Amino acid sequence: MGKLSLTGGARLVGTVRSSGSKNSTLAIMAGALLGKGRTVQHNVPEIGDVRTMMDMLRALGVGCEELSQGVVSIDATDIENTEAPYELVKKMRASFCVLGPLLARRGYAKVAMPGGCDIGARPIDLHVKGIQALGAVVNIEHGFVEAEGDGLRGAQIYFNLPSAGATQHIMATACLAQGVTTIHNAAMEPEVVELCNLLTKMGANIRGAGTPTVRIEGVKELHGTEFEVVPDRMEAGTFAVATTMTMGDVTVENIRPDHIEPFVLKLREVGAIVDMYDNAMRVRCNARPMATDITTMPHPGFPTDLQQPFAAMLSIAQGVSIVTENVYERRFKYVNEIGRMGADIKQDGRTAVITGTAKLLGAPVTAPDLRGGAALICAGLAAEGQTDISGTEHVERGYENLTYKLCQLGAQIVSNPNDIERESILV
Numbered sequence: 001m002g003k004l005s006l007t008g009g010a011r012l013v014g015t016v017r018s019s020g021s022k023n024s025t026l027a028i029m030a031g032a033l034l035g036k037g038r039t040v041q042h043n044v045p046e047i048g049d050v051r052t053m054m055d056m057l058r059a060l061g062v063g064c065e066e067l068s069q070g071v072v073s074i075d076a077t078d079i080e081n082t083e084a085p086y087e088l089v090k091k092m093r094a095s096f097c098v099l100g101p102l103l104a105r106r107g108y109a110k111v112a113m114p115g116g117c118d119i120g121a122r123p124i125d126l127h128v129k130g131i132q133a134l135g136a137v138v139n140i141e142h143g144f145v146e147a148e149g150d151g152l153r154g155a156q157i158y159f160n161l162p163s164a165g166a167t168q169h170i171m172a173t174a175c176l177a178q179g180v181t182t183i184h185n186a187a188m189e190p191e192v193v194e195l196c197n198l199l200t201k202m203g204a205n206i207r208g209a210g211t212p213t214v215r216i217e218g219v220k221e222l223h224g225t226e227f228e229v230v231p232d233r234m235e236a237g238t239f240a241v242a243t244t245m246t247m248g249d250v251t252v253e254n255i256r257p258d259h260i261e262p263f264v265l266k267l268r269e270v271g272a273i274v275d276m277y278d279n280a281m282r283v284r285c286n287a288r289p290m291a292t293d294i295t296t297m298p299h300p301g302f303p304t305d306l307q308q309p310f311a312a313m314l315s316i317a318q319g320v321s322i323v324t325e326n327v328y329e330r331r332f333k334y335v336n337e338i339g340r341m342g343a344d345i346k347q348d349g350r351t352a353v354i355t356g357t358a359k360l361l362g363a364p365v366t367a368p369d370l371r372g373g374a375a376l377i378c379a380g381l382a383a384e385g386q387t388d389i390s391g392t393e394h395v396e397r398g399y400e401n402l403t404y405k406l407c408q409l410g411a412q413i414v415s416n417p418n419d420i421e422r423e424s425i426l427v
């Protein structure tokens with residue numbers, strides 16, 4: 001089990017560079033399966049989930065290799081195997097989205113029901129509805145989803161809610177269906193737009209990505225391409241929260257301002273000074289943050305993946321804040337852990353009432369999931385004393401070199417404190 005030992009109190013100061021987006025990378029790796037050729041991705045983050053997806057593609061008999069740091073080549077000219085192994089799919093929900101591309105390319109796919117962070121039920125009914133609408137016969141039993149159908153056909157598909165994953169999954173699959181597919185009530189996340197950009201470069205015909213209505217005109221074949229992964233908006237937001245909590249002054253480079261606007265507007269409400277540039281933002285805070293309310297929503301609402309770090313910041317804010325989590329029903333698992341540090345958070349269902357306290361006190365805590373772990377790290381950086389966080393393997397799934405980057409900004413962190421080697425860099 002991964003462990004971090006943080007000594008709180010240091011202001012974060014300096015410059016840090018966001019890595020490529022985890023969520024965009026994973027969608028693009030699945031989308032590359034549609035191309036009869038080689039797709040090379042640049043700015044790919046070196047994180048656990050990407051390694052899992054690479055293993056998944058290799059298990060399908062697809063060429064997949066890291067050409068150099070952050071550069072991954074996927075050659076899907078031939079797809080030998082149409083069954084995605086359970087031990088990989090259970091590790092990461094995004095791997096489920098290989099089902100549609102396998103079906104579109106080979107007429108058959110068998111993929112285990114997805115796993116990933118325990119933040120809610122996370123059903124796949126919209127994914128299945130879309131695959132069935134495109135003409136496949138879907139059978140779900142023994143924990144596997146089996147889809148069969150030669151010659152997918154375009155369809156009108158309505159999503160009861162704007163699911164990012166289902167939108168990406170069906171948009172990609174429909175590229176090789178005969179005729180026109182229209183997805184109504186589609187998700188508008190930046191990762192949907194980025195996947196559309198990749199597929200378009202591969203020869204797809206898609207209109208409306210980033211709006212509630214996406215229209216895909218199927219083509220016979222897609223080819224490989226080269227693609228640059230966008231910066232990770234959740235990583236950038238996490239650095240901005242940590243900077244605000246430690247009253248620091250950090251410039252986050254390699255960002256897409258248009259992707260994090262909802263978050264930045266809320267960050268300014270707590271008193272942070274945020275200067276936006278073409279592909280960077282400077283975050284400063286010289287006073288205890290002020291309380292504000294956040295309500296997570298599908299894009300362009302406040303992103304659910306930044307709810308936990310933001311709530312950690314509100315736990316030391318002046319005043320009472322209300323956090324409403326509308327996307328996942330179990331995304332407050334960090335509340336008990338941060339409560340051990342003195343945070344006053346009363347959670348009831350999808351709402352948490354946070355009464356800000358002047359300071360948190362370091363304590364031993366356990367990361368419950370990826371973003372909850374990031375929240376605890378932010379809390380430990382601002383807390384008085386030492387915070388020992390276990391379960392940080394969750395965090396390593398989705399943040400590239402987070403400890404190293406924070407230490408470069410002045411954080412006092414030791415990875416796996418029981419080991420001999422130390423990773424803290426005293427700046």
Ligand code: EPZ
Pocket residue numbers: 022023024026093094117120121122123124125126127128161162163164165166187189191304305327328329370371398
């Ligand atoms: C993606 O998950 C991201 N993961 C999530 O980030 C992110 O929180 C989420 O989108 C929302 O933006 C990846 O891209 C790998 P959804 P996804 O389908 O696609 C319900 C992180 O921390 N739903 O938009 O699974 C679902 O239960 C992760 O990086 C159905 O009901 O999210 C949830 O309540 C966490 N039926 C809501 O929709 C379905 O068939 C939003 O889910 C699909 C989803």
